[in-house]
Amino acid sequence: MPKRELRVIKENCTGCGVCEEVCPYNAIEVINGIAVVRDNCVFCGICVESCAFEALKLYEEKPEERTVPEGYSGVMTYAEVLNGELSRVSLEILSIARELAKRLNTNVTTLLIGHNIEKHAKALINHGADKVIVVDHSELNRFIDEKYAKIFVTAIEQFKPEVVIGGATAVGRALFPRVAALLKTGLTADCTEFDIEKETGLLLQTRPAFGGNIMATIKTEFTRPQMATVRPRVFKPLTPEERDGEIIKLEYEPHKESFVKQVLDVLITEGETVNLEDADIIVSGGRGVGSKENFKVIFDLAKELNAAVGASRAAVDAGWIPYAHQVGQTGKTVSPKIYIACGISGAIQHQVGMRSSDFIIAINKDPEAPIFDIADLGIVGDLFEVIPVLIKEIKKKKGE
């Protein structure tokens, strides 16, 4: 330690401050006319490239021979069951898992945990799994982080997959980090792209960071498995076909733990309108909607399109609609096929939550609203005038 070091070559440094400007981590500063590297430097090398005077150099010691644990092969996916149903993302990740397995010349195993869930095993096989590990027990009826994590760890230790992926859902984002820490291995959240590094066969995991302003590619070199969660709706499920696969039942032994945790009650909110991550279409309302009552027009349009309802932070903070609907930096990140922003000005904090949508429609009175900078279709108009007519037109087309 340290394996890497950023050194300032004092003779070359002019104290121009460019490195300070470009550092995303605030880790370099010009003090008394010379650049000084702080402790929080992550050795990304951005400053090295930016320096016109070759005053910065990244030193990398040859790493001590670190060995990769042996005997790990295969791709494992985690199938999430929500209220008895397989979540869509569980099928989506099977398509990328198949692709990765093909390139690694290996197979796909899916872990399925819950109660009365064996019926889903066949669907998983038909969508691309070669094997499905089923852990079925009445105690597993609801997602309990600690119990599920223990089972997951047991399955990984037994089957030794080199790659483990799951959906970046509320459950996935609670379960995967717990499992990764128990196994002391690396985890990359919210990936939107995967590749296999040719020379090493390592999984290259690409994800957005800094609110989507930057993409980062990450790899896990020396620990196994290489774990990642995948943003919903990035990959498309394969068309199911009749396939042969193996169903393996894993016995669940209720654990005696030093702590207790249970789910006492489950509250389901307004059917489908709130499951934004899974929605094909989202109709979102913002400050321009004006009141809680006025949100009816947003819900009406959503109903007509079979869409989920989103909202900007302004609308949530005003108490017009619950937080579960909020899209943006402090809410959800969504990427539906169509995102319809109604009365949303489009502050950057909102944009980071929705700009990866396939097609964005903005309806706003203000032609200067920033939302129009990213909208594929901009409608300059009053939402209260446009939407009722729009609903009528849709009904007409549908022949109602």
Place this chain on the structure above:
Amino acid sequence: MNIIVCIKQVPDTQDVKMDPERGTLIREGVKSIVNPFDLYALEEGIRIKERTGKGTVVALTMGPPQAEEALKEAIAMGVDRGILITDKAFAGADTLATSYTLAKAIEKIGSPWVIVCGRQAIDGDTAQVGPELAAWLDVPQITYVSKILEIDEKRIKAERLTDYGYDVVEATVPCVITVNKEINEPRLPSLRGMMKAKRFKPEIWDSSSMDVDRKYIGLEGSPTRVIKIFAPPQKIGGQKHEGTPEELAKIIVKKFEELKII
């Protein structure tokens, strides 16, 4: 009994952009802020003490020396103690190494009751440190908490946000919770708090003040490694239309038909 709130100083990410041509980051005037979700965590930590009349609220952060500023904000809001973990040996930590280091600090603080984290930090957006911390400490976790229903010396009952609504979850303590913004409205610092913050000096812990295994900290303890960063494809706005509501509605319907949604 300690109510430990883990916070992080982050760059205000809305200002961080990439120059797509040079492949470098533009962070002109990017200021450091307390991660927004952590303000809700601090508020909830203070409220737990207020509603139960028990516990000491400790704000814990890992970062460079200037992360002291984040602790000052915590003190101004009303936490009792602020600890800064800072050491070159911790540099380059990913979420696993960070959560390990925080877990070691929590062991040193001792008698944890509730450990409160923000749902995620807005720079990395991983939401991993909370659950990883719970795993290192071998305690239960409740993520995405939107309301604490009951809490005492034995257990905590809380509502967690799910993809379909909410679960009501009960767990024994100590327990790690990660909080959503729905949980409260963070208070503004009081005048007294600001005075206190002005005089405040954090307790500073380095790798020798804690019982850490070197192979789990810093770069060495970080299994993940960033190998490349690049700018995402730029989104460019399309055509803007004006007209009567009827004309505008027709344009939208035509697009819906093209996109095959009606």
